[in-house]
Amino acid sequence: MAAFQQRKAQRLARADTSRKGGLDERAAPVVQLLNGRARFCTTSSCAGRLLLAQGSAADINSCEIQKKDCTWLMVTHETCVKDDVMTALEKATGDVVLKFEPFVLHVLCQELQDAQLLHSVAIDSGFRNSGITVGRGGKIMMAVRSTHCLEVPLCHKGKLMVSEEYIEFLIHVANRKMEENMRRIDRFYKRLELALRTAASANNSPSEERENCSVYVRRRKRKTIREQGVDTSAKEHNEELGPEDDAESKLDIFAEITI
Template sequence: MAEHRPELLYSYFRGAAVSIYQSTSDSGIQKQHCCWLLVTHKPCVKDDVMAALKGATSNAVLKFEPFILHVQCQTLQDAQTLHSAAVASGFRNSGITVGKRGKTMLAVRSTHGLEVPLSHQGKLMVTEEYIEFLLTIANQKMEENKKRIERFYNCLQQAMERKAISSSHSETKEKNSLLCTHKNKRNQGKAHDPSITEDHEKELEGADGLGISAALFSEED
């Protein structure tokens, strides 16, 4: 029997990152009008931040962005399976949306981001000690983000295994039900038709056994 896996049609993934960017627009801190001074997907150190801030000429911001995953699912049930695994793993801001055309999207998100202004018009507004404090928090969030991803993977694996076992039990129950129905009909026919001999009944049972064996053998192939 094939293992049941959620059908995923499309996915978008973004890993966690610590970054420093500066706004290039007077309209405020907007990601679409910015210049990236530093981007890293690893724990960040103060020296890297201070070096990046030397190039700041406007409003520089320290930002930690956690893991995010967008998935288009084949069915709503598949999306619910992924959503349950995400929430159980700590991604409590996750959600499911269903479009007008029936497109089912799952977003795996969390709320442990961080965004702090560091400079204004190129002038550093905080101390190096405070920057080091912020980096400690950002790096802790990075580590927590990694743990949540690992929990999400494990929860999803367990959910898939449970679905596979449940599907296997359902198929076995259905086969047994069909077999019982077939035997009940045969017994009813025997009660109404005394011409069915004991030898003929054994032949029918033998045929049933061959049919079951053939079905099982076919599935193993």
């Protein structure tokens, strides 16, 4: 536990090296909710975005994602309009793609059960590409991801390869995906808040301890009765032990007979 807290403190003390240099407004409540709990530490996040990304002419034929030489002609974490896209495309000199990238969140978890709780909430909220990884050093990472992405080439070597009508259609599709992304984030936050509160209540509740103590006392009574050789009627026995204990007693008797 101490090692996790030290790792969390070091992680949160690092400077934000993302292009934006800070949290996305829509992702901030989820990040703050998790970092406010001792068992979680967020390592990266993005609320989801629509962007026009420009790379070199060779990038469009590559199977690998090229980030080093990538330029963003336009980026927004909200829905967009056709004029914004067309204005950005006027600056194109290479290969340009229109992308929608949904909400993503990476969380360092103290124990596997913590990651499993997050995973369950993420799946129920619509982030069905979420997963858990465990590193060799025991580092447990939970990734919240979705599958409703979009990536469409628009320009090649600065030349627009599609019609404006098609671009308008793509923007409509991308905006619908962004709206769904926003709904999923809100749903994830609400369900996560409830799950964390429920888990905290369960950990602090003494009911399980009392139940275990009660079972122990009843079993001690049965053992004492056997050792003292007290002969009780079936009625008295049932009154003493109750329905569940009577069933256990019958199983004990059966075991003694078979032995």
